[in-house]
Amino acid sequence: MKDTVVARLQVLWNRARAPGRLVLVAALPAGVIGAVLSLSSATGPRYFERAPPEPSPWVLGEATAARPGTCQIAARVLEDGHGIADAPLRLARVTAEGSVEVWTSRTAASGAHRFIDLPQGTYHLSALVDGHPPAGAPELRCTGAAERAFVDLPLSSAVAEGAVLLEVALSSAGGRALPGAELAIAQDLDGRSAIAGVARVPAGADGRIAVKLAPGSYTVLAQAPNHEAARRTITLRADEPSNHARIALAPAPRIRGAVVDENGAPIGGALVSLGAAFDPTARVARVHTEADGSFSLPIRRGQDVTVSARGGGKVARAAFGVLTSPFGLDGVTLVARAGRNVEGMVSKPDGAPWAFGLVRYRVRDLGLTGVEQADGAGRFVLDGMPADADVEVWAEGNATGAWGAQVSTPAGERLALVYVPAAY
Numbered sequence: 001m002k003d004t005v006v007a008r009l010q011v012l013w014n015r016a017r018a019p020g021r022l023v024l025v026a027a028l029p030a031g032v033i034g035a036v037l038s039l040s041s042a043t044g045p046r047y048f049e050r051a052p053p054e055p056s057p058w059v060l061g062e063a064t065a066a067r068p069g070t071c072q073i074a075a076r077v078l079e080d081g082h083g084i085a086d087a088p089l090r091l092a093r094v095t096a097e098g099s100v101e102v103w104t105s106r107t108a109a110s111g112a113h114r115f116i117d118l119p120q121g122t123y124h125l126s127a128l129v130d131g132h133p134p135a136g137a138p139e140l141r142c143t144g145a146a147e148r149a150f151v152d153l154p155l156s157s158a159v160a161e162g163a164v165l166l167e168v169a170l171s172s173a174g175g176r177a178l179p180g181a182e183l184a185i186a187q188d189l190d191g192r193s194a195i196a197g198v199a200r201v202p203a204g205a206d207g208r209i210a211v212k213l214a215p216g217s218y219t220v221l222a223q224a225p226n227h228e229a230a231r232r233t234i235t236l237r238a239d240e241p242s243n244h245a246r247i248a249l250a251p252a253p254r255i256r257g258a259v260v261d262e263n264g265a266p267i268g269g270a271l272v273s274l275g276a277a278f279d280p281t282a283r284v285a286r287v288h289t290e291a292d293g294s295f296s297l298p299i300r301r302g303q304d305v306t307v308s309a310r311g312g313g314k315v316a317r318a319a320f321g322v323l324t325s326p327f328g329l330d331g332v333t334l335v336a337r338a339g340r341n342v343e344g345m346v347s348k349p350d351g352a353p354w355a356f357g358l359v360r361y362r363v364r365d366l367g368l369t370g371v372e373q374a375d376g377a378g379r380f381v382l383d384g385m386p387a388d389a390d391v392e393v394w395a396e397g398n399a400t401g402a403w404g405a406q407v408s409t410p411a412g413e414r415l416a417l418v419y420v421p422a423a424y
Helices: 157-161
Strands: 071-079 088-095 098-106 112-118 121-127 140-142 148-155 164-172 182-186 199-202 208-213 216-223 230-236 242-249 254-260 271-274 286-288 294-298 304-311 314-322 328-335 340-347 358-363 368-373 379-385 391-395 406-408 415-418
Touching (some): 071 088, 088 199, 098 112, 140 148, 164 230, 199 208, 271 294, 314 328
Antiparallel strands (some): 071 112, 254 294
């Protein structure tokens, strides 16, 4: 069927085949970590639906078959309410590192196109039509349960006529062009001319991007493989025909790999942490693995690299010594094995259980930290904890915070926590 076969034209790097994805940047300022996934507009993320609305304007002939466990995205590009034929579409599977896979295609005569056989992940869809500002869709998340999403990408002739040319030059700190660089553009605005989600525009071979946008304020996120992301706010004025910006990205080596069990099966959703945290207020680099167990974390030259992971009741740890390469480490495999349980109860000062309260844990030596929820009776079980390390546990929001944590040693004592609300 015409225009229903996904064309994979570009793979910046494929974390499913060469493990490594979802990168946090070591030197990234607070608030920027994970910024790529926070660039959604006020409309917020949109989750996949299982069936199209009735009647469906996205139907392209007969229903398209897809592999089990994959997702589909059906999109229409509209101008003044009418479908636009041959409109370029760019679909990117994204992480905090940027686009890890990109598919491009063009719409059919009806203005519609369907991307099929999409793996699990988070997606940004953009319509990049010459003479028009880019149109973005709200962020889409695929869990791999044979889901489908249906998206309209509206263009406007009126906006195109009054658009301002934004020219951005992306480069490394040394001035070199960056292969695979791109600019994610969003607006926290619900106006008629606002970008509805995130529009991702790839840079040319020279690192330059030229795009027409309606006058207004935009949040842009510049990204390139193996470099820190840079976030900027750019305001375009109607009385200025163009705006020029230069953004230099600093190198950022990373450790990429996968978390698997003893049988080699990937462990999705595992918490992977880097380094140790002895200061309760200190942040350590951490990320959750993707469905295929892959992960990516920031590291720096000269760092003594230790990585640990917890997920599915299992725990893994590996030391890699001092990093000397400016390119980081690739192809790392963490084999997770059954860990010990840390059990306990959390109650209020009057002895009543703190039902469904949050319990925070931390393993200082490994940098592992997270939050779990107690049940209705205040009981909690933290599985997959290291068998040879102390685990600090405290009630989240407790007046004493981490300083009043109880410690479960490798001997496995049962903990009794008390939640004391802060007094103001």
